[in-house]
Every structure is written in structure tokens, then in C-alpha cells.
Amino acid sequence: MIKLQNQTAFIVILAAFILACKTKSLTQSINEHASKATTNFQIRKTYRFNKNQILLTNNFGGARLNSISQENDSTFNIEIAPENEPINPSPWYAFKVWSAQQKNLYVNLNYKGTSHRYNPKYRYQHQPWKDLADVKINQNKKQASFKLSANNDTILVAAQELLSASDNYHWEDSLVRLPQVKKQKIGESILGKPINAINIGNQSKKLIVVLSRQHPPEVTGYMAMQEFIRTVTANTELGKSFRMKFELLLIPVINPDGVDEGNWRHNVAGVDLNRDWENFAQPETRAVKDYLLKKITQQNAKVYFGIDFHSTYYDVFYTNEDQPQNKTNLPGFTRKWLHAFSESIPGFKPNIKPSPNGGNVSKSWMGRVLHAEALTYEVGDDTPRTLLKLKGKVAAEKMMELLLATENK
Numbered sequence: 320m321i322k323l324q325n326q327t328a329f330i331v332i333l334a335a336f337i338l339a340c341k342t343k344s345l346t347q348s349i350n351e352h353a354s355k356a357t358t359n360f361q362i363r364k365t366y367r368f369n370k371n372q373i374l375l376t377n378n379f380g381g382a383r384l385n386s387i388s389q390e391n392d393s394t395f396n397i398e399i400a401p402e403n404e405p406i407n408p409s410p411w412y413a414f415k416v417w418s419a420q421q422k423n424l425y426v427n428l429n430y431k432g433t434s435h436r437y438n439p440k441y442r443y444q445h446q447p448w449k450d451l452a453d454v455k456i457n458q459n460k461k462q463a464s465f466k467l468s469a470n471n472d473t474i475l476v477a478a479q480e481l482l483s484a485s486d487n488y489h490w491e492d493s494l495v496r497l498p499q500v501k502k503q504k505i506g507e508s509i510l511g512k513p514i515n516a517i518n519i520g521n522q523s524k525k526l527i528v529v530l531s532r533q534h535p536p537e538v539t540g541y542m543a544m545q546e547f548i549r550t551v552t553a554n555t556e557l558g559k560s561f562r563m564k565f566e567l568l569l570i571p572v573i574n575p576d577g578v579d580e581g582n583w584r585h586n587v588a589g590v591d592l593n594r595d596w597e598n599f600a601q602p603e604t605r606a607v608k609d610y611l612l613k614k615i616t617q618q619n620a621k622v623y624f625g626i627d628f629h630s631t632y633y634d635v636f637y638t639n640e641d642q643p644q645n646k647t648n649l650p651g652f653t654r655k656w657l658h659a660f661s662e663s664i665p666g667f668k669p670n671i672k673p674s675p676n677g678g679n680v681s682k683s684w685m686g687r688v689l690h691a692e693a694l695t696y697e698v699g700d701d702t703p704r705t706l707l708k709l710k711g712k713v714a715a716e717k718m719m720e721l722l723l724a725t726e727n728k
């Protein structure tokens with residue numbers, strides 16, 4: 320009995336020791352990582368006004384609010400600044416507002432170094448997102464002004480629907496509950512956040528690659544990707560046949576730090592990840608590259624098709640030029656897919672922009688190194704959300720149909 324107690328005590332002490340070591344190393348690792356970050360971080364805090372009657376905060380994943388000054392009882396000037404410069408004009412912002420009493424608040428968003436781009440969306444807790452009406456843009460487009468009807472139900476205001484890294488991890492977990500879906504951590508961001516790959520379908524020599532969210536504010540691309548994946552994982556005959564023959568590798572958020580820091584474009588080293596597919600100087604892009612190359616070697620597989628989901632002002636498909644020197648594992652597939660896809664959406668005239676595959680973006684690397692048919696799918700910022708979902712769904716259906724047709728030849 321005494322021996323058993325001793326053993327139990329020993330196990331408890333050992334477990335506590337292991338846990339302590341683990342906790343210590345995790346903290347150390349985050350500190351080590353954070354020292355590699357070179358961008359400006361916003362100060363995370365809750366700003367209190369009117370004797371704590373009005374609160375504004377950026378203390379949550381995906382927020383971006385650099386400073387606030389109060390102009391009068393109900394008017395607030397908010398500064399929105401990028402993580403570093405130079406940077407593309409995609410001024411992301413997100414913050415929460417709370418008022419003890421029902422009160423109209425007047426907000427001026429001031430963009431540092433760029434112009435207004437995203438019309439504000441807002442939601443009260445557990446309510447759907449809505450577009451904010453009556454937003455006034457000043458003459459040089461450096462300021463957007465609007466009214467918020469604040470009360471003690473917190474309002475979240477953001478440039479697009481807020482989908483943080485943790486929202487993504489929850490979504491990944493929901494996917495893993497489906498048949499033939501597995502999740503694997505393939506690396507870490509600079510701040511130590513997991514970068515995960517989702518495997519869909521049976522292990523196969525025929526691979527499809529889907530990438531997303533290298534650029535944090537590009538939420539419409541991410542949402543179209545989610546619908547694409549929902550269609551691929553669905554309990555349909557098409558989905559089941561596809562998953563029997565092909566394996567899809569999805570990396571849903573390549574830049575989790577950028578997403579959670581509310582960055583306009585870069586990772587926390589201030590680098591545009593979709594210009595790092597030649598040097599692979601960043602841990603985020605390196606993780607994806609190493610994972611894909613290892614998978615290809617291990618399974619003696621080929622990548623047939625790759626899509627990287629992004630967003631811009633309107634829908635664009637950046638393809639690799641269809642040329643003899645670019646011979647891919649499935650020649651002509653992108654062209655056939657774009658044709659079938661656009662034919663199935665009434666009034667959809669795809670804006671296709673081919674370019675040589677020598678660049679430092681993911682679609683070029685997938686074409687040049689993996690010999691995949693590959694493209695960047697830019698989804699319009701303001702694409703109506705029902706149309707965006709339809710596009711994601713049809714894009715997946717046509718891809719599966721066409722790939723299965725090549726099987727039956």
C-alpha cells in the first residue's frame with residue numbers, strides 16, 4: 320500500500336514536472352518567436368469614455384484600431400494604420416463598441432497613408448452581419464464617417480466579416496468530424512500559431528491543393544474557399560466519387576498572425592507571403608512548401624490542380640500561361656474548368672489574366688515546380704455573399720466532375 324502511494328506520488332510529481340517543462344518551453348518559444356516580429360503592433364486595450372459609459376476595444380483576434388481621440392460627447396476619431404510600409408491599399412479595421420445607455424455615436428475612421436476601401440460591416444452579438452448605411456467618405460478618401468447606434472449589446476464593426484485564426488481552427492475541427500477528413504499541424508507562424516493542413520479523401524497519387532488567407536483582409540476569398548470545401552466534403556455521389564480517387568490538401572489560413580493582428584497584408588515580419596514562393600524566407604510559406612513536397616515524395620504523387628483563394632476589387636483569375644514549356648500534369652485543365660465553371664453561373668464573364676509562371680507567387684510555384692495546373696482566384700470584395708457561396712460551390716462541382724471525367728477516359 321505504501322509502495323503504491325509512493326508510486327502515485329512519484330507519477331503526480333513527474334506529471335507536474337513534465338507539465339511545468341512544457342509550459343516553460345511554450346512561453347519561451349513564444350517569446351523567441353515574438354522577437355522575430357518587426358512590424359508595428361497596435362496597443363491592445365479597452366478605451367473608456369464618458370465615465371465608463373462608452374467603451375471601445377481592439378482587444379480580440381482580428382482587431383485593428385491604432386488610436387482613438389474623443390472630439391465631443393459622442394464623436395470619436397479612430398486612427399487605422401498598417402503594420403509596416405510600403406503596403407497595398409487594403410486598410411483593414413475591426414473594433415468593438417459598447418454603451419451603457421442607448422446612444423448614437425459618430426465615428427471618423429482616419430486611414431494612415433491610404434484611402435477608404437471596405438464599407439463597414441457590423442453585427443450585434445449573435446446577430447448576422449449587416450452593411451452599414453450612410454457612410455460618408457471625405458474628398459481625399461482618407462476618412463470614412465458613420466453613425467453607430469450603440470447600446471449595452473456590444474457592436475462589432477469591421478471592414479469585412481471578422482473571421483479570426485481561432486474561428487478558422489474551430490472550422491477545421493468541424494471538418495475533421497466528417498468522413499475522410501484529417502488534420503495535421505504542418506508548422507508554426509512567427510508568433511507560434513499552428514498552421515494546419517486538412518487532408519480530404521483517400522490517400523492518393525492524385526493531389527489537389529487549395530490555399531487561402533495569405534493576405535489577412537481577403538475574407539471573401541476565404542468564404543468562397545469554405546463553400547468550395549463544403550462541396551468537396553459533402554455527402555453527395557459526386558463528393559464521394561471524388562474522395563475515392565483524389566486527395567485534396569487544404570491549408571486554410573497560411574498567415575494566422577496577420578489575420579489575428581488585423582494586418583493589412585503582411586505577416587508579422589512585414590513580408591507579403593504571396594511574394595515569398597521563390598525564397599521561402601518566411602516560416603509560414605516554408606511550412607506549406609515542405610509539407611507539399613514531402614507529401615508528393617512520400618506518395619509518389621502528382622499535383623493535378625491548385626487554387627489559391629484571394630480577394631480584390633472584382634473577380635479575377637490569374638492563371639499560368641498555357642505554353643509548351645509549362646507542360647503540366649493535366650494540360651488544359653484550368654481552361655476547361657474556367658469554361659465549365661463560368662457557363663454554370665448566369666451572367667458570369669470570368670476575367671482571366673494569364674501570366675508567365677516565373678513569379679514568386681504560389682500559383683507560379685505550383686506550376687513551375689509541381690507542374691500543377693494552378694491559379695489565383697481573386698474574389699471581389701463586394702461580391703454579394705449568396706453569389707460568392709454559389710461560385711465556391713459550382714467551382715468545386717465543376718472541378719470534381721472534370722477530374723472524374725479524366726479518370727473515366
Ligand SMILES: [Zn+2]
Pocket residue numbers: 534537593629630
Ligand atoms: Zn491576395
